[in-house]
Amino acid sequence: MAALVVNILWQVTSRFALNDPSSYTEEIARFLLIWIGLLGGCYAYRHNSHLGLDLLTQKLSPAAQRLAALLIDTVTIAFAALVLGYGGGQLVWLTLELQQTSAALGIPMGYVYSVLPLSGALMVFYCLALRDRTRAPEQGS
Amino acid sequence: ACHQQQQVVVLKMAHGLDTQHPVHQAMQHMATRLGELSAGSMRIDIYPNAQLGGEREILELLQIGSLALTKVSSGPMESFVPSFKVFSIPYVFRDYAHLWRVLQGEVGRELLQAGDAVRLHGLGYYDAGSRSFYTTAAPVHSPADLAGLKIRVQNSITSVEMVRALGGAATPIPWAEIYTALQQGVVDGAENNPPSYYLSKHYEVAPYFSLDEHAFVPDILLVSLPVWEGLSPQQRQWLQQAADDSVQLQRQLWRESTAHALAQLRAAGVTIIEPDKRAFRAAVAPMHASFRGTATGALLQRIAAVE
Amino acid sequence: MGISALVLLGVFTLLLLLNAPIAIGIAAATLAAMLFTMGFDVAVTTVAQRMVSGINSFTMVAIPLFILSGILMGRGGIAHRLIELAKALIGTLPGGLALVNVLSTTLFGAISGSAVASASAMGGFMVPAMEKEGYDRNFSAALTAASSTAGLLIPPSNVLIIYSLASGNVSIAALFIAGYVPGILLALSLMAIGAFYAIRHGYPVSAPTPARETLRRLLDALPSLLLIVIVIGGIVSGIFTATEASGIAVLYALFLSTVVYREVRPAELPGILLKTAETSAIVLFLVAASSAMSWMLSYENIPQQMSSFFIGLSDNPLVILMIITLILLLVGAFIDITPAILIFTPIFLPVVTAMGMSPLHFGIVIVLNLCIGICTPPVGSVLFVGCSIARSNMAALVRPLLPMYVAMFVILLLITYVPALSEWLPRTFGLI
Ligand code: NA
Ligand code: NA
Secondary structure (H helix, E strand, O other): OOOHHHHHHHHHHHHHHHHHOOOOOHHHHHHHHHHHHHHHHHHHHOOOOOOOOOHHHHHHHHHHHHHHHHHHHHHHHHHHHHHHHHHHHHHHHHHOOOOOEEOOOOOOOOHEEEEEEEEHHHHHHHHHOOOOOOOOOOOOO | OOOOOOOOOEEEEEEOOOOHHHHHHHHHHHHHHHHHOOOOOOOEEEEOOOOOOOOHHHHHHHHOOOOOEEEHHHHHHOOOOHHHHHOOOOOOOOOOOHHHHHHHHHHHHHHHHHHHHHEEEEEEOOOOOOEEEEEEEOOOOOOOHHHEEEEEOOOOHHHHHHHHHHEEEEEEEEEEEHHHHHHOOOEEEEEEOOHHHHHOOHHHHOOOEEEEEEEOOOEEEEHHHHHHHHOEEEEEEEEHHHHHHHHHHHHHHHHHHHHHHHEEEHHHEEEEOOOOHHHHHHHHHHOOOOOOOOOHHHHHHHHOOOO | OOHHHHHHHHHHHHHHHOOHHHHHHHHHHHHHHHHHOHHHHHHHHEEEEEEEEHHHOOOOHHHHHHHHHHHHHHHHHHHHHEEEEHHHHOOOOOEEEEHHHHHHHHHHHHHHOOOHHHHHHHHHHHHHHHOOOOHHHHHHHHHHHHHHOOHOOOOOOHHHHHHHHHOOOOOHHHHHHHHHHHHHHHHHHHHHHHHHHHHHHOOOOOOOOOHHHHHHHHHHHHHHHHHHHHHHHHHOOOOOHHHHHHHHHHHHHHHHHHHOOOOOHHHHHHHHHHHHHHHHHHHHHHHHHHHHHHHHHHHHHHHHHHHHHHHHOOOOHHHHHHHHHHHHHHHHHHHHHHHHHHHHHHHHHHHHOOOOHHHHHHHHHHHHHHHHHOOOOOOOOOHHHHHHHHHOOOOHHHHHHHHHHHHHEEEEEEEEHOOOHHHHHHHHHHOO
């Protein structure tokens, strides 16, 4: 993850430093952003730091809260498995099979999209294990 | 909406242009014709303004099958069907008439069919005229005037090479950001056809238009192959007929639109230059030569052979 | 309205109330609604494609980079020095820091042309700084989010260009000039709220700083001020775009904090990067899901159906204008500003021009209206940035935003019903 941020930074700054309008850096930056957005989304999910509305659930009984949490976990697993995993997998298959390449780099778009099934798998994994169920700690320092 | 006839086939058509563009008007004609031909059993819903995504994304959605129809420039089409890159290579066609003889001949038909292998079925070519340079600070009379200028190009390898061959520094910038980029000096110029140059209002910030006509780039009217295969032979014939009628109308609308744009540009005080194209053609000769021995090179030869 | 719209709303509301991550709520509801019109395989693949496409944007690359530079500025002593200087200069005014926040966020937004870039850049730096001075973190983040929208009205502005293209015949130059007065009014009203809030909460007002001390702080802050000069100067002079500026900001902030001030150790960097990735991803994941939803809404023609129904309710131009205003506010709650402009300009422009409103005036109205929308839940890009930076949930951020919504709404009504506020300046310059 950290390497991705460094990469973006490197691409943008090297573009500036070389002062040669490179046609690749823009594309690399966008693709890295996709990877950061989805993998980082899984990481944030693991830390329970995604935005939610806890107005109603705060007022529920502990048993009802557990039920709500169970339902949400089920929806999350379904989303991760069906949309990111299966849908994303189909998209990867489609773009690899039909040989779509990126405009500037000419790399297969399927490689870029492979982050979809990857993050789907990660999210299911985090949901079933390893997940921090308390709210993310307040910002320190 | 609740009392729709049963069995109406709705085809969703998306594109990236605004509703005043000749392409949009021709698509509306296609929708009307399809309604007439099919006696209301088929309908086209048009989504303009890139509401449903940019050209590349719409092509993917056609492959997936959630959208049925679109028109794309040959630039983005390159990423899906590599042979379309011949249209981005500068000075491939001798003139406008040569372009259309090629498109309506064997080469044009083969290119349209090449899309079937990637789930994109070609229905016809729309006219998108010729592309020329426009600049912010000084007019371009010859390739020497482009030297060192940062020129915005479409995001395609061939477009980048084209501008390099002519001596400029190619800078890919998203369409929506060109105006600000020209105004702030991030780029010194861009290139497009007269109606787009006029409708995008880029002439407000880049008032020198040099009609060097470096590329004749048609648009392609496409239907999603999964959707096409789901239609009956009769329905396919109606759709193809509606597309043909739309293509006819679009070429006429395009000519009117180009004439109107040039007149309006002149009235707005834009400097329009008609440079000698020989120097430009000479500058890109090495680029043509670099394709020798490749599939693109073979295609270039066949195009050159068309009378 | 069709069944898919009801399904969307139902599933989304339910998941939201059960405290699902909002992004997942949006994506799941979108999928559920899509299943009514297309097959399962096509629907899931389309949602996946729309999510990726939503963040396949070079403009958005500014989000992680500005968040990173904000964190570096905060930890590396840059923010601290700038705040000390600001306190010396306007610390005697009530709510001095809040004023600095509104002013700098508006300025940054005005120059970069992007509300999200401005909210991430200024929020990442002002929010921790204000918290240190005793301000409520949620209030500070809310103020940053609201102020970042003013930059969309003050030129250059990509959304005004998009409106111009969608409307077909409004000059971009005229729109740019027309945006000044409404944008400045918006910023002034937010400054007033900031000052009022600070007075009510009794936030400390600094004692006047002696001239010598002010000078010392100025010298101390000089390298930090240079960061602002580089970023803003670079954008204005066309050396780089707003997105590239974010990369430059990171580089310079890194240099200052590790080499010059030495307040950040190299060993801390991986942690900072990881935190950046997480904070940005919260926003990006939401943007991805929302873009799938807004695609689905357009695909089902829901905006069009909704508008034609509501506009049909009255013949009175003033009432119709109010209905349009309310529809746009509702739309802004769910759809991001760019798709909303593209979808609704062709729908409403013929209606309002038939009532005698100029397309130029309507452009300012629709942009200002949707500016409110990017701060309102459940879908609002700068609201997401604000929550992510303040590490808050949406409800906590919305509470301090309420008076700001009211102020923005009052400005919106003023701009809507007093055409001169938008048209006077361009007319003075002979643009209309
Ligand atoms: Na701006
Ligand atoms: Na909103």
